[in-house]
Amino acid sequence: MTALPTGSTMQASNHLAVSDLVKQFGGGRSLIGRELPAVHAVRKLAFHVEAGEILGIVGESGCGKSTVARMLVGLDAPTSGRIELGGSPLAEPGKPIHRRALANRIQYVFQDPLSSLNPRKTIRQILTAPLVYLKHMDKEQIETRLKELMEQVNLRAEFLSRYPHEFSGGQAQRIGVARALAAEPEVLVLDEPVSALDVSVQAQVLNLLQDLRKRFNLTYVFISHDLGVVRNLCDRVAVMYFGRIVETADTDTLFSNPQHHYTRLLLDSVPGTGKQLSVGDQANAELPDPLKPPPGCAFAARCPAATDQCRQTDPELKGTDAHAVACYHPEK
């Protein structure tokens, strides 16, 4: 492992900051010393989120966005790189993760609301766990807090004694949000929290998330593949492709003036905007092989502006906080 840049390069005002984050699955050596293949899920990722901000991470399946989310909350350990929250490190190379300490400050909302609730536990049991193990509350405090939590996510308190299967998707997702809020975290990582929901219910959950952020001054990392949702909820957006951020900008800038050709392709692929889809029906949407990432830009094979330079070296993310792009030939 090479020397990593120290935290000094990051500004103090950054609430959550990630630098040089790498995650490989597999790899290492077998018992007889043969090298095992490694899947490069996240490749040298860096981003930061200000306090109270909503950062959207968009990208297609397999781009590594969920892996980033899991590393942020400590469910997966990074292969290398740093994650800092409010100036103190959450994950450092070579040090074990203190999951409980982490869980007090940064929490996670799962994609599938029903699969993230244990079918054999009541909502009361599910919501009590973080209060006992993270907040060490006594019985009385727990009762008050449970009522408070249910009120915060607009659910009736008598739902506490029910089992998950008795709830609809939207209600179950609100329970998922309540569980994340129970620990009073500063940051919520939301991994596709509305993609399993119907649009009418999706709107309820998105509005709830907006309200909660204002009410508790929360910071969100919002992972989604739905560009409409991201546009309406997020302050800033990072576009991921094949384990890297290819473009990041303020939401309005990114949507009105995308510079990376992949971002352009994503925006042009959204159906029903009235524009004729510019993409043809050719099948060239294959991602590169994650076992053998290409040396150059991962998007080069699909990119209309690709040159030899793009195929040989991978462009760095360059630009300002307001708009940065990893491309040698950005769109004007």
Added chain:
Amino acid sequence: MTTNAQAPLLSRLFGRRHSRTSPLALLVRNRLAAAGLVVLCLVVFIALITPWLPLPDPNATQPSDRLIPPFTTGHWLGTDQLGRDILSRLLWGTRVSLVVGIAATLVAALIGSTIGIVAGYFGKRVDSTLMRGIDMMMAFPYILLALAIVAVLGPGLLNALYAIAIVNIPFFARNVRGVTVTLRNREFVDAALLSGKNHFLILVTEILPNVLPVIVITMSTTVGWMILETAGLSFLGLGAQPPQADLGSMLGEGRRLISTAPFVSTVPGVMIFILVMSINLLGDGIRDALDPRLKAGALRRPAARTRTSVEARQASQYEQRGVLDVRALRTEFHLDNQVHRAVNGPTFSIEAGECLGIIGESGSGKSVTAMSLLGLVASPPGMIMGGQVNYRDTNLLGISDNDLRRYRGGELAYIFQDPLSTLHPLFTVGDQLVEAMRSHYAISYTDAWKKAVTLLEEVRIPNAANRAHSYPHQLSGGMRQRVSIAMALANEPKLIIADEPTTALDVTVQAQILALLNRLRDDKGASLMFITHDFGVVRQVCHRVAVMYAGEIVEIGPVEEILAQPAHPYTRRLISCVPDVERKTGKLEEIPGLPPQVNNLPEGCKFADRCDMVADQCRQAPIELKTMNERHQARCIFAKEVV
């Protein structure tokens, strides 16, 4: 199309608020299991009260009363070669066998499940170490291992118990590990970690309650086997030692007298049979009641075609509009004495070369409508109660199974949401295309293969000649969906029914597939029925759209007109729920509440409870479709005011 593919659909419809039948009720409903339960309870009860019964001492010998035949006063089952009362020995022996069998099961369950749950949860090295140990135990022939263990420990009932428990550990370990591995990857385990629980707490409070049914199933199916093994060891003289009676040793002692006094060995033999048989019947019943795979309907064989009421089959013919003309279709699911009315009379037609979109939220009945057209709804529990599906002046609900099969995948073809579950994993995509063609036309394999490659080229699969040799898992999601489309095109369909064909795909791939479908529809002049929940997709591919809510069409008309001027409050609010990718709207509009349950639909407007314009008359009677103009109708009494 199998029940498995429909399982998610059914669970979407009924899963969430459908109360489960209790396992006990399921058990009692199974007659054999109930009989087993009764017999077993009887045996256990007698074994329990044996000490208080007026029986002679089972070990008291009486040489003068040797081998008295059964049904003699004082010795109802006779006496053995030492003059001991067989009835008394039988009851005391049953006690011993039961206790040893059950105790061995508990010990094996405890140790085996612990190993399985730990191996499955922690995985990696822990898993390989523990499971390799289990594999080694399984490498020995089963009874030999038990014999070897008893040989080392010395004969005796307790040692036999140990031996039997040990040899049965692998069964529990393997079953429990398998379940734990799948549970480990469920998100609620991650959620528990984030709630601050440590691994031990997660194992005990999160995983164990979910594994318990499997442990109970394994116990119920092995306890009979364990009693047999105890008897086996005792029969060989390695278990119960004289003079103590257990069923195996009684059998062993009676063996020598089988020709002179057969009842001495028959009586314990019959008892073993009764005991093990009742336990096995009960065990099978418990497994059927608890096993989630069986509960999901794996054993339910749906009919090749949805059951259709006589009324629907014999509906009189009338002049048909368009290629497909559906009238007042009604499909219901009959489950647990409840009627779930999934499809409540949608009426629509599709013109040649037209694309009709069906849009609705989950549970609105759009998929069931599509599957009812060709009788693909699983039956039981599905049933088409009424209506007509007219194609080429024939009511498809009334034709013979053979005729229906010709239409399926022929002139009427389906594309489903998840191509990975609709393509067969063990055949190459080329072979599957060939099969699709050869089941409809007499065509040689080589010709069909050539045509398959052409089809793959038509759906723009690069390097089609080689890709035809690929298996579905070797292709990406977008490629697989292209193969499904090629398969639908194989027999020159007049109508393609696409059920959320792009929902599982990424947005860039979706754009390509939509472009492909548009081009194919233009080139081939086929009609398209496109089911989706996404207004953007509707706008992209459809000419007209039908909005479904609670099994009814609430609005139908040209896409642009409905998007610009929705006449039904539901349509209007559904459209404004969708976050706009082109501008930031601030607070999103939401629809409060939930759709009505399909087993308890209101009499009047089904949207009334969530509607902001609701009036008394909305709830009084079913609302009729109101004509806005020639092509546009809406099911709302305020339709004209809304626009």
